[in-house]
Amino acid sequence: MTALLEVENLKKHFVADRSVFGRPTAYVKAVDGVSFSVEAGKTLALVGESGCGKSTVSRLVLRLIEPDAGSIRFEGRDLLALDSNELRAFRRDAQIIFQDPYASLNPRMTVSQILTEPLALHDLVPAARRRERVEQLLRLVGLEPRFARRYPHEFSGGQRQRIAIARALAVEPKLVICDEPVSALDVSIRSQILNLLRDLQDRLGLAYIFVSHDLAVVKHIADRVAVMNLGAIVETADTQALFASPRHPYSRALLSAIPVPKPRAKRSRIVLQGEMPSALNPPPGCRFHTRCPYVIDRCRAEPPQLLDDAAGHATACHRAAELPPPDTIIPNDGAFSPALERLVAAFSGHAEVAGSCGVDIVGAAPPAVV
Template sequence: MKPLLEIKGLEKHFPIKSGFFKKTTGYVKAVDGIDLTVYPGETLGIVGESGCGKSTTGRTILRLLEPTAGEVWFDGKDLAKLSNEEMRRMRKDVQMIFQDPYASLNPRMTIRQILLESLEVHGIGTAEERKRTVEEIIEVVGLRKEHLDRHPHDFSGGQRQRIGIARALVLKPKLVIADEPVSALDVSIQSQILNLLKDLKKEFNLTLVFISHDLSVVKHLCDRVAVMYLGRVVEIADKKTLFENPSHPYTRALLSAVPVAKPKQKRERVILQGDLPSPANPPSGCTFHPRCPHVTDLCKTQSPRLQEIGGGQAVSCHLVQMGG
């Protein structure tokens, strides 16, 4: 099957400026050369600690942040090379659900105006057709028509996220990037939004990139999972393989921290030493080596490449690739 989204060597570096003349003295390598593929109809999860570059990856794919280097192939076009006008037209097919639903909704506009805006910008349908589309989508996400004439501050966090989802889906996109869409919500509301996304994925035949730091949420929703550490993908596999047979030491540490109700057997808790290094000054060799319990001299000097080890599972680890 041909991928819907193919990312090759994507980088996003932010300049560090200092001194009176604000000279560039270095770069924060938020995304440092990642390769990913997303196939039509699947949900790819991107997970990792805060500061690993997950959200920056999502925003760079959509060119809300301009990429420093790399290619983002979507539906046969490299988004990184499109002009602003071409990218504006392409946004009809690629939409985003943001982490904070309140910050992403214009407080001065009614919900009807917010949803109509996208349709009007892209010139979709007549005025009557747009009105009907907006009334249909608001009910699809679990709200009522009378909610359309209210403002964002009249709603709870969960309802606002439903509105954010409606805004993303009103254009019937091919790809939706969801950036931590439930992390700002109460736990009681999170499951409702996740189940809604799962239902909408089937109904609209969506392809979804789901960004989260919560592995239990990813397990519930995703088909494949990419684990990021310090701007790079260190492991990628289908959900079943990743959760049952994680290969990278960082993935094992993340999974060991996921709480499980009534585990059948006692699990070994992997506790990482130290903090996440600064992306402005990443360690030499394998960026994970200062915290890795299995570090070797090779790890300190040579950066491992992401290599497939079988069954669609790819790992960036010298020890795993040498059969250790």
């Protein structure tokens, strides 16, 4: 299958310091040689520690930030070669949902104005039918049409995120970048928003790039996962394969850190030693070698390549093939929080369980949230 989005060797270095003459003397290597692809109707999750470059990658894909090197192709088109008019047309096909729904919505505009703006900008709907389209968008995300006259501050956090989702869907995109869309919400609301995103993907055939540090959420929403460390991807695989058998030591450490609400659940917690390197001066060789328990001399001198096996599982580690198999570092589904257990039940179609926490059932019309 041809990929909807193809990113190759993407780089972005920010100037951190300048000389008295204005010449750059230090750079933050936020993104340093990232490559991945996203298929239509699928979800790729970008995961990693804070500051690893996940959000920067998402903004580079939309050219909200201009890359220093690399290529970005969408449906075969080179996005870096587009002029301003072509770039505006492309942004109808690719939208973003930001982390903080309150900061991303204009407080001086009503919901109707927020949702009408992209329709007018891209001239998608005649002026006489825009009110009808706004009502359709609100129903699509589980809100009542009467909310169109309200301002963002009159809504809860979950409702504001639904409005942000409706704004992204207003232009009928093919790709939606979800930049930690549930991290600012409490657990019960997270399950509703995640279920809504899955439902919309099934209905509309959307492709997602899902940026998150919550691996428990990623396990249930992503088709593939790319693990990032200090601006580079160190492992990528299908979600089930990565959670069942992570190969990179960094991936194993991240997965072992998933909180488990059952104290007696059997698992092996990996505690990394040493200091996290700075993106201003990343170490030579493998960037994870300063904290890796399996480091050898080759790791300190030679950067590992992201090598793919026949099953689509790629790892950037010199010792990936010789490391011992991971212990029970990933909890079973029953060891996740109760809200996520109900989320799993909702995805599986168990309405009697999901309904008890107010989760929208996939395939059913989402109820209004007041």
